[in-house]
Structures are given as C-alpha cells and as structure tokens.
Amino acid sequence: MSLLELDGVDAYYENSHVLFDLDMTVEENEIIALLGRNGAGKTTTLRSIVGSTVTRREGEITFRGEDISSRSANQISRKGIKLVPEGRRVFPTLTVHENLQVAAETAVDPRPVEEMYDIFPVLDDLRGNNGQNLSGGEQQMLSVARALVQRPDLLLLDEPTEGLAPVIVDDLLEVLRNVVEEDVTVIITEQNVDFVLELSERAYIIDKGANAWDGTTEELENREELLDEYLSVSTADEAAD
Numbered sequence: 001m002s003l004l005e006l007d008g009v010d011a012y013y014e015n016s017h018v019l020f021d022l023d024m025t026v027e028e029n030e031i032i033a034l035l036g037r038n039g040a041g042k043t044t045t046l047r048s049i050v051g052s053t054v055t056r057r058e059g060e061i062t063f064r065g066e067d068i069s070s071r072s073a074n075q076i077s078r079k080g081i082k083l084v085p086e087g088r089r090v091f092p093t094l095t096v097h098e099n100l101q102v103a104a105e106t107a108v109d110p111r112p113v114e115e116m117y118d119i120f121p122v123l124d125d126l127r128g129n130n131g132q133n134l135s136g137g138e139q140q141m142l143s144v145a146r147a148l149v150q151r152p153d154l155l156l157l158d159e160p161t162e163g164l165a166p167v168i169v170d171d172l173l174e175v176l177r178n179v180v181e182e183d184v185t186v187i188i189t190e191q192n193v194d195f196v197l198e199l200s201e202r203a204y205i206i207d208k209g210a211n212a213w214d215g216t217t218e219e220l221e222n223r224e225e226l227l228d229e230y231l232s233v234s235t236a237d238e239a240a241d
C-alpha cells in the first residue's frame with residue numbers, strides 16, 4: 001500500500017474547475033517534486049490533499065489506505081499530513097522558541113522542541129527573536145521547523161525558495177537534506193527546478209491542472225524538452241531575482 005494515492009482528483013474554487021483527473025502515488029520516505037508553470041495547479045494539489053481552501057474536491061485521495069477525500073482539514077492534519085504554505089506564515093509577535101512551542105502544543109505527539117535546534121542550528125541562535133524580525137530565509141526555516149515539530153508523516157512544502165536570495169537557498173537546501181533524513185515523506189512544489197532536482201528522486205509535472213509527465217528526476221534532468229515545454233526553467237540565481 002502506498003502512503004498517499006490520488007486517483008482521478010478534480011478540484012474547484014467555487015465554479016472554477018482547476019484540477020482535472022489528477023493521479024499521484026507517493027511511497028513512504030519518498031521525496032516527490034511537484035513541478036509546473038505558474039497557475040498549473042501545484043498549490044491546489046497540496047490544498048486538495050490537506051482539505052483546505054478549495055471549495056470542492058472529487059475523486060479518491062487515500063492516506064495509508066484510508067479515503068480522506070471527504071475529511072476536514074483538522075482531521076487530515078491529525079492524521080499527520082502538514083502543509084507549509086507559500087509565504088512563510090509564522091506568528092510575528094511570538095519569539096522563535098514560542099512559535100515552536102505553540103506548534104508542539106497543538107500536536108498529538110510532538111517532537112521535543114530542542115530537537116528542532118539540532119536540525120536548524122540557525123534557529124538556535126535566534127530563539128528569543130520575534131518572528132517579524134527574521135529574514136525571509138529564517139522565517140522559511142521556522143515554518144518548516146514548526147511543521148516538523150508536529151512529527152508529520154507527510155510534509156507538504158509549497159515553494160519554499162520563493163523570494164529567497166541564492167545564498168539562502170543553498171542554506172535551505174542543506175537544512176532540507178537533514179529533514180529528509182528524518183523519516184518524513186515530502187512533497188515539494190517548486191519553480192526553482194535545480195533546487196528540487198537536488199532533493200527529490202521522483203517528480204510529477206502538472207500542466208493546466210492535469211498530469212503531464214512523471215518519472216525519476218534523473219530522467220528529467222536529461223529531458224530538456226520537458227523542462228522547456230512545461231516549466232519556466234529557472235536556475236537558483238534567476239529564481240531569487
């Protein structure tokens with residue numbers, strides 16, 4: 001049994017039909033890249049999995065064999081699926097440590113907050129700083145740490161490199177390499193193709209809300225026509241401009 005399966009998923013915002021018959025399979029401990037141009041439906045795919053924001057979803061979404069497609073966002077969160085949305089949402093007036101504590105307190109079986117400082121040493125030096133005073137990269141690390149402290153089985157990262165300078169992207173890549181050694185399954189959406197190719201073994205490309213291609217990232221690296229056709233090919237340098 002796969003950890004997560006999407007079978008013929010359609011999703012809507014009000015009357016706007018955005019995902020069409022989408023299929024995806026994720027095995028335990030895989031790192032999956034979800035790629036596609038602006039507006040292709042990557043964020044909507046993640047929202048459909050966690051049951052947030054979309055008005056309606058159809059088709060089957062199973063997690064550990066259980067159909068979660070009609071479950072609420074809260075129920076899905078309690079099953080161990082955590083989304084780190086685009087745009088780094090941390091509590092601005094709470095310190096780094098308080099941000100982590102609040103996340104831990106709302107989890108069923110949290111990890112010790114101190115473990116997050118081992119994974120994210122940058123945050124250790126910033127324990128007493130308010131969320132609003134962190135740089136974009138530091139906020140992104142705190143967002144990921146807040147999700148990780150809740151001991152997720154499946155972590156969904158929506159464009160973690162968005163708006164970050166290249167040097168910070170490198171730091172984030174390093175940290176995420178540690179995260180993926182932590183027994184967590186990850187789906188990561190990105191426009192920065194280089195970044196995800198370094199992290200993930202398998203990729204799905206979606207285009208206009210439907211499956212366009214899937215395969216290993218090793219294969220994708222050698223398929224320039226796919227990158228040209230379906231992705232706004234961006235290097236780490238360009239992505240941060």
Ligand SMILES: Nc1ncnc2c1ncn2[C@@H]1O[C@H](COP(=O)(O)OP(=O)(O)OP(=O)(O)O)[C@@H](O)[C@H]1O
Binds near residue numbers: 016
């Ligand atoms: N809250 C919303 N209400 C209505 N339409 C939306 C909403 N969010 C996204 N859409 C539309 O759904 C489509 C897919 O958007 P989505 O955000 O999933 O794409 P994406 O691949 O994540 O793109 P990006 O990289 O720009 O975030 C787009 O046409 C978008 O305009």
